Structure formats: C-alpha cells, structure tokens
Amino acid sequence: MFMHSLFPFNNMGCCKCSPERIRQFKEKSYMDGYCFHPFYRVYDLFSLRVQKREKIKINQTEQKINHKNLLLYMGRSIISAVFPYKCPACGSFFKPDNHAAINSLNNTVTRNSILSAPAQLSFKLLMDRFLCPSCSQDFLAVESPVCSKCGIMFKSREVDDHICGECFDFPKYYGKARSSGLYERALMEVIHALKYRGRIELARPLGLLLFSTFMSHWDPQGIDLILPVPLHITRFRKRGFNQAFLLIRKWPAIAKKLGFMLSDRQISRDALVRNRNTGQQTGLDRTSRKKNMKNAFSLNRPELINGKRILLVDDVYTTGATVDECARILLHGGAKNVDVLTLAHTMRS
Secondary structure: OHHHHHOOEOOOOOEOOOHHHHHHHHHOOHHHHOOOOHHHHHHHHHHHHHHHHHHHHHHHHHHHHHHHHHHHHHHHHHHHHHOOEEOOOOOOEEOOOOOOHHHHOOOHHHHHHHHHOOHHHHHHHHHOOOOOHHHHOOOOEOOOOEEOOOOOEOOOOOOOOEOOHHHHHOOOOOOOEEEEEEOOHHHHHHHHHHHHOOOHHHHHHHHHHHHHHHHHHOOHHHOOEEEEOOOOHHHHHHHOOOHHHHHHOOHHHHHHHHOOOOOHHHEOOOOEEEOOOOOOOOOOOHHHHHHHHOOOEEEOOHHHOOOOEEEEEEEEEOOOHHHHHHHHHHHHOOOOEEEEEEEEEOOOO
C-alpha cells in the first residue's frame, strides 16, 4: 500500500508519477535517483551507456586529429629545414605562415571575411603563406577615383570617377574594365612568378583575390559567360598553361560555398581562340599594340556567344589593346555586351 500510494499506477500498470515528482526524487538522490517504474531505470542505464560510448568515440577522434596535426607539423618542419621557403617577390628566405587564410578556404567565416575585406588586407591574408611578411603588405589596390570605362586609377585623389582622356579620344568596344591592384611591387612579381617561372600554386590565392574584385563590381546573375583571354597554341605548349584560365577555374566551387550558383558551363576556355602568335607586347606603345592585335582572335564556338553577357578575364591590363580586340570579335559574333576583369592594371606614365 505504501508503494502504491507513493507511486500510483493506472489500470495498464504504468507509473503516473509526474515529471516534476521524478525530478524531486532525483535531486534528493532517493533510491539512487530512479523512479521505481522499471522503464525509467532501463532508459537511464541505456542513456548512460550511450553517453559513455559517444565520449569514447570523441576522445578517439581527438587523438587521431592530434596525431595527424603532429605528423603534419613534423613534416612541415623537416621540409622547411631541408627546403626553406623563398619569397617569389624579393627572393628572401622566410618561415611561412601555415595558419594563413589560404589553408582555411573551406571555412565560410574566413572566406567571407576575405571577400568583404579591403583588397589590401585580402592580399595579405591570402599571400601570407607564399610571401615574406614585408612583401605580403607591399600591395596597392585599385581604388576610386578611377576611369569609369577602362578602370585606370587617377593619380589625383581629389576627383570623382570619370572617363579618362584616352577613353574619350579612343572609344572602347567593351563596357567597363576593373582590376584588383596596380601592376607594380609585390603583385607584379607574383604574376611574373606565375607566368614565367611556373609557380601555379599562386593561381589559387590570386584567383580568390580576383573573385573578390568580381563580386565588388558585378552582380553574378548579370553575367552569362566568363572567358579567359586565350593564348596562342605555340605559347600555350611552351608555358604549359593559360594563367587567365587558372585564375578562374575554381570560381564555381567558391560560388557554391557562398550560396549562389556559378556553373562550370559558364566558364569556357575554348569559345575564343588566338589565331596568330602576336609575341610579347612588352615595350610596345598603344598604337603598336593595337596594330599587333588586329584580327588576332576568332570565335571557335559562336553558338555560345550569341545574346550573352560576357566577362572577359586576363592577368594584366596594360593599354587594353588585347581585351578590346577580344571584345570587338565577341560583339561582332552576337554578344550582348562585354566587360573586362584583370588582376592588375598599369599606371600611365
């Protein structure tokens, strides 16, 4: 009777103890903290075993991670001792920042902070692993005031964005051009290392820097097709890669992690081809470059171009002769409009 009055049962034999009453008994540690109903005893014992099992799994996982991190640290230490890192910009040896942002590109917070940060800070975050501390800060971003057409940065900082004299005198075929940084100092040396010394590992951080500039100046939904400026087959075979394509090939994966769609089909590496090996244009003036580029490109897949809003991507904007000739061919092929995005932009002397 005492048991029944303390824990009344219904006709089905189930305990009718209220949760509050059970909690009171547990707090007082009465009868080891369990209700007399066998269900509660079995459930609590099962929960304890599951929690213990989960705790063991967590400990084992943490041990594996610690062992993996230890092996990675030892491996990096040995490699750094035998093969020290050399800055591609200044040539000095340095200890890389293995915790740089480029190692955490799968982390949404880090990736978003890079994309939303000023270009100068983004460059440092992305290049800390590859450049010495001095060179990682030696970057000049292209900032307003700039030419609203070609994107060149004006030396005078007291004016607003407007069309420069050259774009006014010599109208361009493309709509607008924008760049991440000035073609000097560390950025110029890094681009040279990528193009001429085969340092293709630099394409990933530079590509993310370029993607940040793309997001700052364009609505991704307003671009139908992204084209890298093509290389002639002779130079492509000699170099082994097209640096413009390397800069954008990871963009669909980056866009997916940021929550919007940029399909692999929106990047075409063969829709536009270079017919002639125009040679190096370094040292040529605007008129010579334009003459050298005349009819140097053609459409390989015209069906992809018709009616499309196109973004043309290259590594360096010097006089604009190359991208403007590409834009002319694309517009004649039926493109709706063509814009230009480059990693670096030269300053006029």
